[in-house]
Amino acid sequence: MSSPHAAHRAPYIRRFLAPVTAILTALALALTGCSLSSSGGGDKVLTVAIWKGYGADLPWVAQDFKAKTGATLRFQYIDSEDNLIQLMSKADGSIDVGLPNLQYIGRGIDQGVFLPLDTGRLDNYNDLYKRFSGLGEIRSAGKLYGLPWTWGSTGLFYNAKDFPTAQTSLNALWDPANKGKVAVIDDANVVVPITALRLGLDPQNPDMSKIRPALAQLKSNAKTIYSSGTDLAKAISTGTVDVGIGNSDEVGGIEGDTPGLTYTIAHEGAVGWIDNWAISAKSKHQDLAYQWLNYMTSSDFLNKYVGPPANQAPAPANETVAKQFNQSILDRLQANPDKIDSLVLQLPEPADRLQAWNDAWQEAKAS
Amino acid sequence: MTDLMTSPPGLRPDGTTAGTVPRTRRYRPGAAATTAMLAPGTVVLLLFAAAPMVALLVTGFSHDSAFTFANFSKVLHTAVYMRLLVRTLVVALIVTVVSLAVAWPAAWALARYVGPRPRQLILVLVIVPYVTSQLLLIYGFITLIQSDGPLMKVLSLVGLDAHSSIMYTPAAAVLMMIYESIPTGILVMYSAATQVDDSVLEAARALGAGRAFVLTRVVWPLSVNMLVIGFALTYVQTVGAFAEPGILGGPSGQLLGNAIEAQLHSGTDRPFAIAMALVLLLCSLVVVGLVSLVLRRTQGDGRSRR
Numbered sequence: 001m002s003s004p005h006a007a008h009r010a011p012y013i014r015r016f017l018a019p020v021t022a023i024l025t026a027l028a029l030a031l032t033g034c035s036l037s038s039s040g041g042g043d044k045v046l047t048v049a050i051w052k053g054y055g056a057d058l059p060w061v062a063q064d065f066k067a068k069t070g071a072t073l074r075f076q077y078i079d080s081e082d083n084l085i086q087l088m089s090k091a092d093g094s095i096d097v098g099l100p101n102l103q104y105i106g107r108g109i110d111q112g113v114f115l116p117l118d119t120g121r122l123d124n125y126n127d128l129y130k131r132f133s134g135l136g137e138i139r140s141a142g143k144l145y146g147l148p149w150t151w152g153s154t155g156l157f158y159n160a161k162d163f164p165t166a167q168t169s170l171n172a173l174w175d176p177a178n179k180g181k182v183a184v185i186d187d188a189n190v191v192v193p194i195t196a197l198r199l200g201l202d203p204q205n206p207d208m209s210k211i212r213p214a215l216a217q218l219k220s221n222a223k224t225i226y227s228s229g230t231d232l233a234k235a236i237s238t239g240t241v242d243v244g245i246g247n248s249d250e251v252g253g254i255e256g257d258t259p260g261l262t263y264t265i266a267h268e269g270a271v272g273w274i275d276n277w278a279i280s281a282k283s284k285h286q287d288l289a290y291q292w293l294n295y296m297t298s299s300d301f302l303n304k305y306v307g308p309p310a311n312q313a314p315a316p317a318n319e320t321v322a323k324q325f326n327q328s329i330l331d332r333l334q335a336n337p338d339k340i341d342s343l344v345l346q347l348p349e350p351a352d353r354l355q356a357w358n359d360a361w362q363e364a365k366a367s
Numbered sequence: 368m369t370d371l372m373t374s375p376p377g378l379r380p381d382g383t384t385a386g387t388v389p390r391t392r393r394y395r396p397g398a399a400a401t402t403a404m405l406a407p408g409t410v411v412l413l414l415f416a417a418a419p420m421v422a423l424l425v426t427g428f429s430h431d432s433a434f435t436f437a438n439f440s441k442v443l444h445t446a447v448y449m450r451l452l453v454r455t456l457v458v459a460l461i462v463t464v465v466s467l468a469v470a471w472p473a474a475w476a477l478a479r480y481v482g483p484r485p486r487q488l489i490l491v492l493v494i495v496p497y498v499t500s501q502l503l504l505i506y507g508f509i510t511l512i513q514s515d516g517p518l519m520k521v522l523s524l525v526g527l528d529a530h531s532s533i534m535y536t537p538a539a540a541v542l543m544m545i546y547e548s549i550p551t552g553i554l555v556m557y558s559a560a561t562q563v564d565d566s567v568l569e570a571a572r573a574l575g576a577g578r579a580f581v582l583t584r585v586v587w588p589l590s591v592n593m594l595v596i597g598f599a600l601t602y603v604q605t606v607g608a609f610a611e612p613g614i615l616g617g618p619s620g621q622l623l624g625n626a627i628e629a630q631l632h633s634g635t636d637r638p639f640a641i642a643m644a645l646v647l648l649l650c651s652l653v654v655v656g657l658v659s660l661v662l663r664r665t666q667g668d669g670r671s672r673r
Contacts, residue, residue, distance in 0.1 A: 082633075366450050
């Protein structure tokens, strides 16, 4: 039984299949090409896992690094610290370096994701703040796994134009007089310790029964709960918020465009964080990875990075470099060493504690 | 009646067809050609829709490497997440109904009363939001509604305070989501409008049907199928929103999508975040199913009374 159209079917199929085959072949070749270009780059491609727009992917960085090493850079962007550890764990060495923060680096160390670092190959290791390079959280069994790169704080900011006196206390965030004028960062990992500092509780392990009502009060005082520096900048530039909780680097980047905007570490304290470069244990480009770590912590890179306020650079962990900055840059970066001791560092916490913080913040937001 | 007598069925006075196509002998490709046509789409769907869904189900039902309902139990037994779930389903319903209510008349007018050239231009303008970054749309909307922005300055002419704004309120997020949903509504309902044959409408009017009767007994039953599609597309797209409530909605505008995002971002319990997403997906499918059932029943009623 042949169809009436049988005579036409074969040419039809050929006509149809020809472009489909061509497209599939092109796709296969393109994929093969991608694969070849990544492996064909061999020793001269370094894959870096990092937050988008966080210094390492500035356009001139790739040019500088290529001029120094002949290598090209490829970036794998992350959307959370957990995401970084998972990506580097599953990449099986195809991601060479990553930037875990102090709170999460321990997970990667425990899972064997990171390479123990040879301090003899780290050119700038001895120039780092000893308080950072000596931290136990970047070590395991006496071996170093993370090279501190930048640090900063998340604390109080306010617009001096709207306050007759300098704000020095976290109480400003809860003050009913500021209701509808407060910006709060949408991160339980920050708002819970900040609330604990304001209440005089242990910021690493606060009594949550006291934290919850205070979080609800903070939320009711808030005008916006923001997730990105862009959203904060918008709220500040339009005069919608006068006071809030912000990252020192993000507020520092906005200060130039907003006269009166002031970041300060309140007398109760602020939350501190440190980002560290780590090399994948399975990296096939270890020499290049060490060169990257040396470049990222060098005076050459850091001076160019912190220069333009628009880069929203945090403070460098390289003390020798930081000492060479003039006072205005130190103020913008909040890189004054005397601030370091007043910070409550984000340290590794048990998962159930972080989940309790997250639940409490969600509860406050939904109230 | 003049048109009916002078124009062939389905042909508008301007010479364009209104959905009917002359019946011709249809070519039916063989099994190999049909398979070849279906294969690429099927492979893509399996790889990028079915496989991730299976992965999500596996993760959602796991806790400490064991199969468990614990993640779903926590979602269903935690008041805050249930409150956010209900709020999300209701907000998505409001957004969908309003956007379709705005889109349908516009689509009807576009299909029937606008000339071919302006129609093409308007359809291109409707499609523009699809090819524009969502964040760009949101920040453009902010510029419009922020205090001292263009909208507030215009409203200040009628006595409103130009320094005030709906920015950082749930209303801003809802408006933004309606704005984003209207193009989908217009495109789907435009397709519905072109499927209603002019001759059917003329016949109804010729038989003495009033406008209300034509709308409820002719247009509605013929449009319900596309209305269901429009509802499903808009509702499912809206129910998972997190950028709009996050950026525009202020402290009281958070939806379940924001809680899911925060949970994923915290990295403490990914299976719990996935359980929340699956519960949201299931509930939204139930809502879509119920609404389509109700809409299709009205279609049946309309047909039986004709």
